[in-house]
Amino acid sequence: AQKVTQAQTEISVVEKEDVTLDCVYETRDTTYYLFWYKQPPSGELVFLIRRNSFDEQNEISGRYSWNFQKSTSSFNFTITASQVVDSAVYFCALSEANYGGSQGNLIFGKGTKLSVKP
Amino acid sequence: DGGITQSPKYLFRKEGQNVTLSCEQNLNHDAMYWYRQDPGQGLRLIYYSQIVNDFQKGDIAEGYSVSREKKESFPLTVTSAQKNPTAFYLCASSLGQGGRTEAFFGQGTRLTVV
Numbered sequence: 001a002q003k004v005t006q007a008q009t010e011i012s013v014v015e016k017e018d019v020t021l022d023c024v025y026e027t028r029d030t031t032y033y034l035f036w037y038k039q040p041p042s043g044e045l046v047f048l049i050r051r052n053s054f055d056e057q058n059e060i061s062g063r064y065s066w067n068f069q070k071s072t073s074s075f076n077f078t079i080t081a082s083q084v085v086d087s088a089v090y091f092c093a094l095s096e097a098n099y100g101g102s103q104g105n106l107i108f109g110k111g112t113k114l115s116v117k118p
Numbered sequence: 119d120g121g122i123t124q125s126p127k128y129l130f131r132k133e134g135q136n137v138t139l140s141c142e143q144n145l146n147h148d149a150m151y152w153y154r155q156d157p158g159q160g161l162r163l164i165y166y167s168q169i170v171n172d173f174q175k176g177d178i179a180e181g182y183s184v185s186r187e188k189k190e191s192f193p194l195t196v197t198s199a200q201k202n203p204t205a206f207y208l209c210a211s212s213l214g215q216g217g218r219t220e221a222f223f224g225q226g227t228r229l230t231v232v
Binding site: 037044045095108110 | 151153159160208218219223225228
């Protein structure tokens with residue numbers, strides 16, 4: 001069965017610290033896509049990144065980086081030199097390409113609430 | 119600006135009442151989705167539509183209904199059969215394409231039963 005686990009419910013750091021948000025997934029599909037979204041207090045989910053199952057190359061975008069490892073079914077997200085504006089709930093999500101009836105539907109983890117204190 | 123508009127932002131419902139949440143997108147996306155979010159929970163799929171005039175139940179469809187008469191619009195009705203409707207509802211859309219494209223979300227509607 002497909003599932004996304006974000007074991008860290010809440011994380012609190014002080015500004016400028018690095019922080020890693022963990023994401024572990026389970027899927028029955030050979031082709032799948034992984035996503036990270038940010039949900040600030042306003043409530044809207046903001047797309048951060050998409051990774052497909054054939055691309056294990058890590059990605060860096062400014063202070064954000066993502067580490068995808070198929071061997072451990074993990075897709076972790078690191079924020080370097082955190083800032084107060086990074087405070088939000090972060091969701092990891094999975095979609096399966098081939099499993100009939102649910103193509104494209106996102107399966108979400110429960111989210112990790114990140115608090116960055118000044 | 120292109121995007122997804124949900125209305126209203128806050129909605130109060132009396133016991134036994136049906137209410138309809140609006141979702142409109144001008145991104146020309148084929149696929150649209152409704153998710154429910156409860157405190158401390160991830161998002162759970164209520165209904166989705168891959169194309170106009172077609173929609174499918176998600177994981178928690180009981181007590182909800184939808185329609186997709188226009189590509190731009192995907193309203194969600196919370197019926198009196200939904201026993202615990204107080205939650206945050208998020209609408210999303212995407213190009214579909216078998217899940218390889220990201221979804222874009224509206225700002226959500228917070229529904230409270232009074």
